[in-house]
Amino acid sequence: MNLIRGLHNLKPQQGTVVTIGNFDGVHTGHQKIITRLIEKSKALGIPSVLISFLPTPQSFFNHPQASLNSFKEKHHLLSKLGLDIHLIIHFNQAFSQLEAVDFVQKILLDKLAMKHCLIGDDFRFGKDRVGDFELLQRLSKTNNFSVENTPSVLCDNHRVSSSNIRTYLNQGKLHLATQMLGREFSITGKIIHGLKNGRKIGFPTINLPIKRKISPIHGIFAVTVEIEGKTHQGVCNIGNRPIIGGKKTLLEVFLFDFNRTIYGLQAKTTFKHKIRDEANFDDFETLKQQIKHDVNAAKNYFTNQSQC
Template identity: 45%
Template sequence: MELIRGIHNILPQHKGCVLTIGNFDGVHLGHQAVLAQVKQLAQSKQLPSCVMVFEPQPLELFAGSDAPARISRFREKYLALAELGIDRLLCVGFNRAFAAQDPEQFIEDLLLDKLGVQHLIVGDDFHFGQARSGNYALLERAASKYGFGLNSTSSLKLEQQRVSSTLIRSALQADQLHLAETMLGRPFALTGRVRHGRKLGRNLGFPTANVWLYRKKLPVSGVYAITARTCFGVFQGVANIGNRPTVQGVREQLEAHLFDFNQDLYGSQIEVVLRHKLRAEQRFDNLDALKQQIAVDEAAAKQYFSQQPALLNSLT
């Protein structure tokens, strides 16, 4: 999948596509249904399929720390869209100037002049431009005026429940991992690059892979039984997600202790799938107490996996 980072990198050869626009946070089953429509229509028209997303996501700009927690960071979103066979991903830098532009300018300059959109698929609640004054009705008038196709999306339902990023986020925050997995179409996972830490885990006898998560807010926190995909294969383990109050952590990160593993992961990417929550994150009075609890967590995770043999080598 081709990545176009920024409007300034749209080239003449990018003109002509079937486009959809949105946050696509989580790339869940509802998103996947929309993307299947985009792909099918693009193939019928012999055009590239294109997805437009924004970084930061609009609410992250306007609501700041009150913005919803992210289900997926940009890299995770990119990989999920690529796996679904989308041809192009346009990542538009979202700032107040972009948000304040005239909505008709957005249509004429970006959608038509730069992208040459032949067909657009968006939700009928899509708003854009100054004071969110651009809406589906305006797109309908533009489609009629300029001759491009337009479709609205319909929300996918599972057992009469609408699938949405908001519902998935709520399920994760309520520790309902199975419900989140059902709506995502895959287990919830966090990815990142393993970095050097303070080696406290190693000194306590439980070496950990430390991963900065690069999110303003996480939808999950606590201690989990995990499976992790590494460059050396798939391993079971236990992970702490949060700000590590016992050692006065200053950023939210993931620390994964992998069972029966003794390799160097520094600098490599790791994918950590949350399988079962063991407990909430907590502060301990001293490192000895923390060490004892880690041993308890490891035993609890191994007990969980002993009852889930299908998870031994699976991330699906």
């Protein structure tokens, strides 16, 4: 998949099939749209193009929300689906004022030579979000392209959406988030140095930065961590570490039966089961006792899973 950062890097196209959106989480609804996009692309013999925005319109207009994946994670997920082009449009003040009809003409038609457009049923675009499926239909009649609307995907009679997945993760309902994502929720990043407080109380942790402004998941979890192709079990805290007055969200994992120096390596943390919410403690000794309980709870979870 060819990643194009910005319209100024886009070379003239001779015809494309296009879909547009944030695609946060690349969930089963997104996957359905992309699968259909690629089918249409192959049928017409022209490239498939997925357009997303950086920053997201929500962030630009100061309505930030938790992200289900970092940009790097999203691009990795998209690259596995068979797309030809991932076009990133930089969402800035000038772009936010672009009228919907101008977005279609100046970008989709003039730059991408779009022949077919496929969007989700809730997609809106252009200044004041006035662009929608009906506008695309109307414009298609005089501009030699077709448009296709993809209905929502349902999971247990609930609409598959990024917002519903965020809600499930926030509530610790990992099995419901997994069903909508089509995979278990995970966070990937490079292991960094921490404050070494865990080591002082007998629970050394690996630390990963959260590459997003707001994390969709908080608390104490039983997790698996993949490092250099090997999977390890552990207990994870993802939060602000109130005992030290932390402000920044950090992911910390105590791995069972593990004693290696692995700073700088890539680690994928997969969330298996929520144990409890993050809490404050009066001192590190009290925290140490609670971590012992958390470790036992996580180990019991993995033991029960292996017996199923």
